[in-house]
Amino acid sequence: MTTDQPTPSADPLVFDGEMTIYSATANFQRLRERIGKRLPIQIDLSAVTEIDSSGLQLLLYARAEADDNGLDFSLAGLSESVTDVFNLLYLNRTFGISSATQPETSA
Amino acid sequence: MNMDAARQAFVEEVAELLQSMEDALFALESSPDDTESLNAVFRAMHTIKGTGGVFGYTPIVNFTHEIESVMEEVRSGREPMTEQLVGILFECRDHTGNLVEAIVANDSDENLDLDPELLKAGQQLVDKLIARNTGGTGGASAAPADAQAAAADNDSNQPKYLPVASDAWIIGLDFGPDAFRNGMDPLSFLRYLASLGTIVDVATIPIWPHNHDDFDPESCYLSFRISFRSDADKKTIADVFNFAEDDCNIRILAPESAQEKYLELLQRLPDDHITRIGEMLVEVGALTPQELSRALNSQEVTTDLDTEEDAATKKRRLGEILVEQGSVKPALMEQAVKTQEAARKRLDENRFIRVDAERLGHLINLVGELVTSSAAIRVMVERAGIEDMNEVVDGVDYLVEEIRDNALQLRMVPIGDSLSRFRRVVRDSSKELGKQIDLVITGGETELDKTLIEKITDPLTHLIRNAIDHAIETPEERQRIGKPTTGTVLCNAFHDSGHIVIEIKDDGAGLDADRIRAKAEAKGLVKSEDVLSHEETLRLIFEPGLSTKDTASNLSGRGVGMDVVRRNIEALRGSVELESERGQGTKVTIILPLTLAIIDGFLVGAGQEQYVIPLSQVSECVEVNPTDTSNRNGEHYVNLRGEVLPFIRLTELFRSYNDENKSSRESLVVVRFGHHKLGLVVDTLLGELQTVIKPLGSLFENLQGVAGATILGTGDIALILDVSELATIGQTHRRASSQYDYASPQ
Incomplete structure (x- = not known):
């Protein structure tokens, strides 16, 4: 678990295990709830063992929704599989991850 | 070579x-x-x-x-x-x-x-x-x-002027909403792609639904723009996305270096590989089959009614679609079109074979011999009375006729090409003379024996030059007399009953019959007391040494007169007719036989001889009742359904009487040439016959009324009659009783 997130008001949203098309709807519901409560969108991805395009899309959606609703957005704890995808797609910029912090992952 | x-x-x-x-x-x-x-x-x-x-x-x-x-x-x-x-x-x-x-x-x-x-x-x-x-x-x-x-x-x-693009492939992937549901994972494609080279950059562009609340986590909203560096060819790269085909709009644009390679490949594409533009691009690898079929599909959507004549625009449209679709760069499309056009041109050339005219001539001669031989066989068979062979002979006859027609067809070319060269004559000489003249050519598709075309070009040039030089007035003059300032020379060609007719018509000053008459009298061509019809007066310009223009210009009046024109045309068994209305213009009509070698003839017997009349000129055959005929001063006339028709008795003309047949009935063959009609009285009608024209040789060259001779199946010789010359003889006969002396050549 990462602890360096500057959001005191709520626990980060934790996605874990397989972040794929099979879990997409469930994950989405959790995200919607959070947005509905206008809580900052902090997502913990350290326990993600596998991420596919739908998972990635969900993250992108979260990022966009946060912007639209004026909510803070941050990702915490990128697992290796997430990092791989971010590297492959050059997405670190998009998610506000400096390339320096990028390899620093906690499993 | x-x-x-x-x-x-x-x-x-x-x-x-x-x-x-x-x-x-x-x-x-x-x-x-x-x-x-x-x-x-x-x-x-x-x-x-x-x-x-x-x-x-x-x-x-x-x-x-x-x-x-x-x-x-x-x-x-x-x-x-x-x-x-x-x-x-x-x-x-x-x-x-x-x-x-x-x-x-x-x-x-x-x-x-x-x-x-x-x-x-x-x-x-x-x-x-x-x-x-x-x-x-x-x-x-x-x-x-x-x-x-x-x-x-x-x-x-041109490629060198294109904005310099990075030396990388640009790949665009727009996934459809059902991609995930269909088991597609875009990431896996990208991972696979990465194994083929280096992904230089990726822009991930999600296209969210308009209302964010409509977002469905199981639908795919992702698009990617990938910059990719690799040595792989387009096909290999496209294969990566093979499975995504249905759920993804894929665009693969080759890097600059590959473009050059494609350009080169396109240029070197062998002719037999040049088909449709899309297929060519696929062949050199600039386009994938999927991209092509996608473009073709969208083309089908937009255009349902593609006809053959649309082919050119269709091609351009496909090009546009491909460029729009981002599959190929414009420069590449340009080259593809060029290559295709060049190849088409070459293929067009391959459709034609150049053949030595002599060989064709030889072929036609042989066909002529074949026609004669086949006629001989028929005679033999009939003589021997072998019933069984009739059918075979009919078959051979039919084939020979087909071969003859086809062989003659080989030498036929449309007259248009040689007529269009007169555009230049008109352009140049009208500039020189300060006249404004339009040349209008119609009937250019009319076909004519090539040898005839070559021989007719000079007379035609002369006639057109005459029209420009003598007939068409200067713009000022034309304006003064209320004609359009631009004169028109009309050149028209068409087929008419086995002949080709070429008309050269102008809307110029027309011929001055009085001046022609005066000139002809001065030259001693006619006497002042002679009575000539308007037409006969005009025809005087065909006599040697008569030019009505007093000053010889650069263009015409160089001594090559209308007499040469007439001689040239008559040498081709043709004839010239002249119509002119003072102030309205002149029309020269040239009538030529279609071919010089073989014709369909109509065989008739008169006296001891047989004669061939060109079938195309035979208008009808009727029986003559002696009571219908009248004879005045050696002129024969027959009453043909109330019409007075002059006729010539062939036995009289050629002095070939056959005493045994004297009493038998006679037939009248009505022939026509141009607008005129003439009757030929013969003893027997022997039917149609393929006639190979044999020239008579220099000895009989000047014999009037006879166009040549032919060998019959029996081995006998028949003379081929020249109808228009016979008519002239008829007229002359009428004027100066019996000036000609025809002996029957044996």
Whole structure:
């Protein structure tokens, strides 16, 4: 678990295990709830063992929704599989991850 | 190919190129910006230069190079195409023709000493071109800037002017909403792609639903723009996305370096691989089959009613779709189109075979012999009375007839090509004379034996020059008398009952019958007391030594008169007719037989002889009742259904009486030529016959009324009658009783 997130008001949203098309709807519901409560969108991805395009899309959606609703957005704890995808797609910029912090992952 | 044959091919190629250049120049006169025509002029010069270079004809190379350079400037838009330039280019075209002629006439390859006059003329033309150059752009300093600007504008289709793109593939992937549900994971494609090379950059572009609340986590909203560096070819890269085909819009744009490779491949594509533009692009790997079928699909959606004639626009549209779709770059499409066009042209050429005219002539001679032999077989079979063979002989006859028609067809060419060369005559001479003249050509598709066309060109040129020089008035004069300032010369050709009719008609001053009469009397051609009809007076211009124009101009009146025209045409078994209305114009009608070799004939017997009448001229056969005929001063007339028809009794004309048959009934064959009709009275009608015309030889060349002879199946000889000459004889008979003496040739 990462602890360096500057959001005191709520626990980060934790996605874990397989972040794929099979879990997409469930994950989405959790995200919607959070947005509905206008809580900052902090997502913990350290326990993600596998991420596919739908998972990635969900993250992108979260990022966009946060912007639209004026909510803070941050990702915490990128697992290796997430990092791989971010590297492959050059997405670190998009998610506000400096390339320096990028390899620093906690499993 | 030996040197001579190669040279011959060169000459023919040059002639064709110059012809297309001329056509293009005509087009440019009316629409100076026509890219197609500009290209045609450029291509003509470029190709002649190239081929001339192969033969080492330096003067040709040097001269055409200058024109090519100028055309390049014009083509790229750096120079405007002006009327003046078109004029100079016309001259250049002629000079090129002269150069080629002179050089080829010089025969040996080394001997390139040309007539200094010719070279001087060439130099003058080049000077003219250059003078126009500097004068036209208004100062040398302004020119380069203009040129640069123009280059930027107009050469954008050339690769070197394209914005420099990165040396990477650009791949666009737009996934459809059902991609995830169909088990697709875009990431896996990207991972696989990464294994083929380096993904330089990726832009991930999610296209969210308009209302964010409609977001469905199981739908795919992702698009990717990938910059990818790899040595793999387009097909390999496209194969990565093979499975995504249905759920993804895939665009793969090759890097600059690959573009060049494609361009090169396209240029080198062998002709038999050149099919449709899309297939060509697939072949060189610039396009994937999927991309093509996608483009074709979208094309089908937009255009359901594609017809054959739409092919050209269709092709362009496919090109547009492919470029729009981002599958190929415009430059590549351009090259593909070019390659395709060039190949089509070459294939077109392959559709035709050049055949030595002599071989064709030989073939036709042989067919002629075959016709005769087949007739002989028929006679034999009939004589022997072998019933079983009749059917076979019928079959052979039918085949022989087909072969004959086809063989003759081989020599048939549309007359249009030779008529269109008169456009140049009209253009040049009307300029020279300060007249405004339109040449209207109709019926150019009418086909005629090639040998006839060659022989008819000179008389036609003469007639057209006459029309321009003598007939059409100056614009001022025409305006004064209330005619349109631009005169018209109409050239029309059509088929009429086994003949071809060529009309040259102008709306000029018409012939002055009084002056013709006066001149003819002065020359002693007619006596002042002779009574001539209007038509007969006009026909006097066909007599030698009669030119009504008092001043011989540069164009006509050089001693080659209408008499030569008539002689030339009559030598082809043709005839000329003349109609003219003072102030309204003149119409010259030339009637020619379709071919010189074999005709369908109608065999008749008269006295001891048999004669062939060209079947196309036979209008009907009737039985003559002696009570219907009348004989006045040696002229025969028959009452044909109330119409008075003059007729000639062949037995009388050829003095070939057959006493045994004297009492038997006679038949009247009504023949027609032009607007006239004439009756020929014969003893027997023997039916149709394929007739091979054998010339009579120099001894009987001047025999009037006989066009030639033919050998019958029995081995007998029959004379072929020349109907129009017979009519003349008939008329002369009427005027001067029995001046001609015809003995029956044996």
